């Protein structure tokens with residue numbers, strides 16, 4: 001297999017033309033790219049990793065040449081500017097990995113762009129699975145990401161509105177790629193593109209019909225605080241839209257479809273682009289917010305209850321008075337009973353227990369969103385996404401998603417990340433620089449309740 005790989009690579013990864021004849025070398029035949037594509041596609045996953053390690057290591061930068069040129073550059077600093085600039089340009093050229101030209105050629109053949117996306121997807125998955133720790137592969141990933149960022153820059157992408165009249169295969173793709181609220185049947189997807197709903201996707205001319213990232217919006221009179229309102233059956237008369245009723249746009253689902261575009265931040269750009277689109281369609285629209293799930297909260301809470309339960313003493317995340325109230329309802333030992341009720345969703349069958357738990361779970365969830373960190377950024381990835389976009393952590397909603405999924409994920413709670421348009425630029429820069437989370441009074445009060453009443 002190694003020799004077959006060598007063979008193919010030697011034939012398809014053309015050497016970097018000498019600096020003097022760059023741009024004048026004969027065009028590379030498309031057959032080169034097709035041979036590379038077909039060979040790569042014929043490999044098993046494990047072989048793909050080995051192949052990519054070989055490409056990145058043996059067909060990347062000529063480190064020897066670069067070292068010599070770097071020395072020459074240092075020498076040239078004593079000469080005139082033209083000589084120095086020449087030396088810099090020569091060094092820059094030889095820092096170009098050989099495989100970069102190969103990727104460029106591949107991007108220009110039919111299906112080549114999709115192939116490169118899938119290839120970067122394989123690289124990302126191999127790195128995530130720790131199937132490789134080759135620094136050369138990381139370099140290849142970075143090179144490919146920057147090439148894809150050029151080819152998929154927003155100015156070159158097309159914004160497509162998806163409606164019930166869109167091609168079946170596009171509606172089917174949207175349904176299959178949906179990553180937040182699974183589409184169960186045609187009725188679901190018909191509602192999500194029907195009256196008072198919008199669905200937009202970015203597409204690239206090189207991959208027509210392939211939604212790269214798509215966003216679902218509900219057009220409402222006020223910012224929705226629960227998902228059932230958005231999915232609930234609407235009375236049939238609302239077949240047309242009364243634009244005077246459209247005052248808020250609620251983003252309730254966004255999904256990227258290409259792993260290979262990770263880090264290109266298309267989701268962020270799509271939200272901003274859709275805001276502009278909706279503002280032009282509905283001049284009265286002045287509220288923009290997400291209605292977001294809080295994946296991971298229940299698991300985090302159960303972990304907390306678990307670790308705090310030592311030698312029978314009650315965990316400090318609840319006050320003794322709260323434990324007593326709970327004990328009266330669920331019996332003792334309350335921590336054990338409560339953990340069980342939470343892990344099986346049983347607790348939602350008792351209104352009394354829900355009422356007791358409401359202030360407790362809301363302050364714990366606020367802390368999970370606001371206080372729990374991963375490398376100083378918000379631990380919860382959905383929060384981190386919207387905060388990076390410049391949104392404000394605006395409102396935590398009780399009983400917002402009472403589906404089994406919603407209860408298992410976050411004890412039925414959802415959160416609105418509000419996009420105050422004039423502030424998003426500054427908010428985004430501040431969050432990325434200082435990691436400080438922009439939050440509303442409600443959130444800050446809940447967080448201070450947590451800090452007063454719960455001991456982590």
Ligand SMILES: CC(C)(COP(=O)(O)OP(=O)(O)O)[C@@H](O)C(=O)NCCC(N)=O
Nearest residue numbers: 179254255256262263264265266267268
């Ligand atoms: C939230 C999404 C769309 C962000 O994608 P994007 O803006 O392209 O960010 P990035 O992956 O380029 O950093 C993406 O991470 C995704 O599809 N996540 C799973 C579904 C979800 N909405 O959490």
